[in-house]
Ligand SMILES: [Fe+2]
């Protein structure tokens with residue numbers, strides 16, 4: 001059964017209150033009554049659907065009551081019919097200005113009250129339905145937004161795990177190759193940080209710097225295919241051994257080629273070009289100057305500097321100064337002269353990287 005509408009009757013005159021109450025109950029409404037403005041305000045909480053409000057009352061008059069009701073967010077849409085003996089135009093205009101919806105003149109006529117109340121209650125019901133509908137929609141949107149956010153978080157988490165796994169696999173592959181060669185993973189740590197430093201100094205974007213940082217450790221991955229007795233041989237290499245060592249850029253490229261991963265593509269470029277020389281006397285292709293990709297030229301400097309400053313089976317570790325002195329002779333022949341100058345100008349940062357990853361790591 002549909003809930004009855006509840007109407008609040010506000011009038012200081014007892015007999016008018018009772019008359020209105022009788023009429024409204026006859027029309028099928030529930031009623032509440034108040035004999036002044038303050039009582040009226042206190043009864044709004046009783047789920048009132050419409051208010052019949054006398055204008056002339058002692059204390060707070062009807063217009064002040066309307067004003068006080070409209071100030072409250074919960075009741076600002078509740079229909080209010082002013083019951084008035086006054087019918088001057090000014091009074092009506094003032095009442096509308098403060099927020100009354102309609103008027104009934106005294107003496108009160110049953111038909112008039114029926115028509116006015118029912119049309120305003122219909123309007124109120126339509127408004128309430130609209131509000132409820134909007135609230136329901138808001139709730140649905142909110143719930144779906146939360147669900148969407150949660151699934152986005154899951155997707156990002158899964159992507160991050162996948163990326164981490166990808167990086168970890170590459171890293172382990174690199175470590176495997178490096179252990180075979182130098183017996184330590186700290187060489188690739190340092191040379192990749194030197195490479196990233198040079199990439200930054202060349203004003204590459206942070207994405208490109210990151211790519212060089214993570215791809216440069218792959219430069220010697222081809223040494224997986226080089227016999228250990230050659231890699232670890234303490235003395236000079238004969239021509240045959242030297243030829244075998246020189247295969248490692250091509251072998252590295254063969255390991256990494258045709259990958260969909262941009263990281264492995266960059267790694268492949270670095271692997272195949274890190275032994276090219278500025279004057280075209282390097283291997284495997286004999287590329288010259290800027291024919292050599294920037295990443296290859298960067299890694300050449302980072303790799304040689306770290307090899308010179310580290311212990312290798314065939315040599316002791318040279319000081320930074322001695323290593324730079326040796327490399328200086330290759331600026332413009334072995335190394336890109338601009339990159340080499342950038343490297344020597346930033347020895348403070350190079351030393352910081354060396355302190356962070358000492359050879360014994
Ligand atoms: Fe190499």
Ligand SMILES: [Fe+2]
Pocket residue numbers: 187191219220303
């Ligand atoms: Fe290396």
